[in-house]
Every structure is written in C-alpha cells, then in structure tokens.
Amino acid sequence: MKHFANRAGGFRPSAVRDVFEVAMRPGIISLAGGNPDLDLLPLDELGAMSARIIEKEGLEVLQYGSGAGLEELAELVCEFMKSEGSSPALEEIQMTAGSQMGLDLATKLFVNPGDVILAEGPTYTGALGTFEGYEADVRQVALDGDGLDPAAVREAIKAIQSEGKEVKFLYTIPNFQNPTGVTLSDDRREELTRICRELDVLIVEDNPYGQLSFDGLRHRSLHSYDPENVLYLGSFSKVFSPGVRVGWMVAPERVRKFLQIAGEAVTICPSVLSQRLVLGFMAEGMWEPHTRRTAALYKERCEAVLAACEKYMPEGTTWTTPSGGFFTWLTLPEGGKYADAADALAPAIENGVVFVPGSAFFETVDGKNPGANQLRIAFSSVEPTVLEEGVKRLAEVL
Numbered sequence: 001m002k003h004f005a006n007r008a009g010g011f012r013p014s015a016v017r018d019v020f021e022v023a024m025r026p027g028i029i030s031l032a033g034g035n036p037d038l039d040l041l042p043l044d045e046l047g048a049m050s051a052r053i054i055e056k057e058g059l060e061v062l063q064y065g066s067g068a069g070l071e072e073l074a075e076l077v078c079e080f081m082k083s084e085g086s087s088p089a090l091e092e093i094q095m096t097a098g099s100q101m102g103l104d105l106a107t108k109l110f111v112n113p114g115d116v117i118l119a120e121g122p123t124y125t126g127a128l129g130t131f132e133g134y135e136a137d138v139r140q141v142a143l144d145g146d147g148l149d150p151a152a153v154r155e156a157i158k159a160i161q162s163e164g165k166e167v168k169f170l171y172t173i174p175n176f177q178n179p180t181g182v183t184l185s186d187d188r189r190e191e192l193t194r195i196c197r198e199l200d201v202l203i204v205e206d207n208p209y210g211q212l213s214f215d216g217l218r219h220r221s222l223h224s225y226d227p228e229n230v231l232y233l234g235s236f237s238k239v240f241s242p243g244v245r246v247g248w249m250v251a252p253e254r255v256r257k258f259l260q261i262a263g264e265a266v267t268i269c270p271s272v273l274s275q276r277l278v279l280g281f282m283a284e285g286m287w288e289p290h291t292r293r294t295a296a297l298y299k300e301r302c303e304a305v306l307a308a309c310e311k312y313m314p315e316g317t318t319w320t321t322p323s324g325g326f327f328t329w330l331t332l333p334e335g336g337k338y339a340d341a342a343d344a345l346a347p348a349i350e351n352g353v354v355f356v357p358g359s360a361f362f363e364t365v366d367g368k369n370p371g372a373n374q375l376r377i378a379f380s381s382v383e384p385t386v387l388e389e390g391v392k393r394l395a396e397v398l
C-alpha cells in the first residue's frame with residue numbers, strides 16, 4: 001500500500017455497516033441495526049428549544065467552545081454519575097462526540113503498536129476497529145451469562161504478562177453488552193476491579209446502555225469501585241440521540257488533561273450547539289421520562305424476540321435473556337444446517353431478513369473465528385409484530 005501508513009493495514013471495514021446497507025432495502029426486516037428508536041422523542045419541544053438556543057445564545061453556541069466541554073453539562077454529568085455510585089469532580093469530566101471518540105482517545109493515549117488490549121469475547125465491532133487501527137494486539141476473554149469471569153480475566157492477564165507483554169487495558173461493556181445483551185453480575189464487579197488494580201491493568205468501562213434497564217435497576221459502575229484505575233465512557237446516543245454526537249469520559253484529572261489535548265487535536269472542541277441541546281433536554285426534565293418510556297418499549301420488543309425464538313428457532317439453538325439494552329445473542333446448534341452464521345446471511349437476505357453474524361465481534365484466533373456459530377439480533381428499532389416475522393424468516397433459513 002504505497003503512500004499509506006502502516007496502521008492503515010489494520011483498518012477493516014465495519015461488517016455491521018455493510019449489513020446496514022442491505023437493511024435499508026425495502027421489504028427487508030432488519031435485526032441488524034443497533035439504532036435507538038427516536039419515535040418517542042418530543043420533537044415539537046426539541047424544535048422550540050433549538051430555536052430558543054439559537055435566538056438567545058447563538059453567538060456562543062456557534063463559536064468554538066471549551067476543549068473540555070460545556071461546564072454546565074459536565075455538572076449535570078457529575079450528578080448523573082451518582083446514580084451509578086460514582087462521585088467524580090468536575091475536573092474529571094471530558095465531553096466527547098460520543099463513546100466512539102472516547103474509545104479512540106483512550107487508545108491513542110495508552111496503546112503503542114503491539115501492546116495488548118484485553119476485551120470481552122464477543123465485543124463491540126467499533127471498538128475492535130479502533131484498536132486495530134492503533135495496531136493493538138487484541139485478546140478476548142469469553143463471556144458467560146454473568147459477564148466476564150474475574151478468574152478468567154486474571155488468568156488471561158497473567159498469561160500475557162508471562163509472555164513479557166503489557167496489557168494496556170481491559171475494555172468492558174458491563175451493562176446489556178453489545179452484542180450479547182449480558183450484564184456483569186454485581187458480585188463480580190468488585191473482584192474484577194480489584195484484580196485489574198492488583199495486576200496493574202487499567203479498565204476502560206464503556207456504558208452506553210446502562211440506563212436502559214428493563215426493571216429500572218441501575219448497576220454500580222466499575223468506576224465507582226476504583227476511580228483511579230477505571231476510565232469511564234458515557235454516551236447520550238442510546239437514550240437521547242446518536243445524531244447529536246455527544247458523550248463523556250470520566251478520568252482522574254491528570255489523565256483527563258491528556259484526553260483533552262488528544263481530543264482538541266481531533267475536533268478542537270465538542271460541538272457547543274449539540275451540547276446545549278443535550279443540556280436543555282436534561283435540564284428541562286425530559287431525560288428521565290424519556291429513558292423510562294424507551295426502556296419499556298425495548299423491554300416489550302425484547303420479549304417479542306425471545307418469544308419468537310422460542311416458537312420458531314431450530315431445536316438446540318440457545319439465546320441470552322437480556323435485562324436491558326438492544327440485543328440478544330444466539331448460538332446455533334452443533335450439527336445444524338450452518339456451522340458459520342455468515343453463510344446464512346445471503347439466504348436470510350433472500351428470505352427478507354438481515355442480522356449480524358457473530359464472527360464480526362471476534363478476532364480470529366489461529367485461523368478460527370470463535371463466534372462463527374453465533375449471531376446478534378437487535379430488537380431496538382423494530383415493532384414487536386415485525387420482529388416476530390423477522391425471527392420467523394431467519395428461523396426458516398436456519
């Protein structure tokens with residue numbers, strides 16, 4: 001690749017985005033996209049609010065702003081973090097253009113080419129893309145129904161350290177994980193943070209779905225157990241709007257300053273207009289009721305998918321039972337029609353349904369992809385009756 005930097009060799013097209021293009025075709029039911037449903041947003045109120053912001057604060061919101069982000073919004077974020085047991089100082093908040101930017105900044109700041117990042121297996125494809133772009137050596141630890149097993153994490157870190165390599169951080173999505181929907185059990189949280197502290201490994205905690213709990217239960221953040229060793233990523237994408245591109249990071253002040261410098265090199269400052277809109281949404285009390293209403297919607301959709309799986313999926317197929325978020329994760333039976341779910345994609349599209357094959361969420365190990373026999377179903381943006389039909393079409397193919 002003449003002219004290209006070495007790191008470009010690690011860029012891989014997002015498998016998920018390829019599938020999204022198919023998902024837009026008429027007649028196709030998409031179980032692929034992890035998009036929030038925006039239908040419940042109070043658009044009239046938001047429209048009036050946007051007009052007010054421009055009229056009253058136009059000269060400020062259309063100007064460059066602080067590299068750390070809008071202080072008033074950071075104050076509300078500090079308040080919000082208390083609901084997960086954390087109490088960060090204002091100086092520890094860095095606003096971002098979404099979690100994806102936070103992942104990029106954290107990797108840019110901590111990871112040299114060849115350094116090891118430990119992640120969940122399976123994990124968010126966008127994180128794998130970022131890590132590979134920085135030429136990291138990504139290793140994955142298998143998840144079970146309660147999330148990461150702390151003992152397995154300890155073993156993996158020790159094995160890597162005994163190779164003479166440094167594990168730069170553990171990347172984890174503890175709540176309603178993408179792609180499995182699985183949640184780290186409360187009793188594992190303290191142990192996991194303790195092990196990482198003991199073995200001198202940072203934790204990057206990515207929590208875009210945590211508020212979308214079906215039973216209203218909020219889990220304590222890993223950050224709350226060890227704020228000095230956990231970098232927390234928050235996002236307004238799933239509970240408000242991914243289009244506004246606003247999220248935040250929480251890090252000890254000495255780290256937060258570097259994140260700000262790294263962030264300024266990318267966007268100079270987070271969008272002031274977008275942050276004002278998010279601030280208005282929160283400050284005018286729309287946040288909590290909207291979160292509650294959308295979580296109830298997702299719960300209903302999740303139940304529809306699980307019931308349809310029960311009704312239509314081939315015998316031996318298993319799936320996770322999420323308690324929040326957007327996704328469930330299927331494992332195909334051994335000896336079934338498809339050993340690799342990716343081979344079922346074209347026939348599924350032919351049959352009017354699209355999903356994301358499990359291999360997209362794993363690194364290949366010794367020429368094998370550990371997620372080949374698995375697949376992700378997203379239920380967040382599809383009506384229950386359509387979800388049922390989608391699962392039926394998928395089951396017909398499988």
Ligand code: PMP
Pocket residue numbers: 034097098099100101124126173178206208234235236237242246247
């Ligand atoms: N992390 C995870 C686990 C996600 O699922 C997503 C969105 N798909 C992101 C980060 C990126 O979110 P944002 O829109 O906040 O950049």
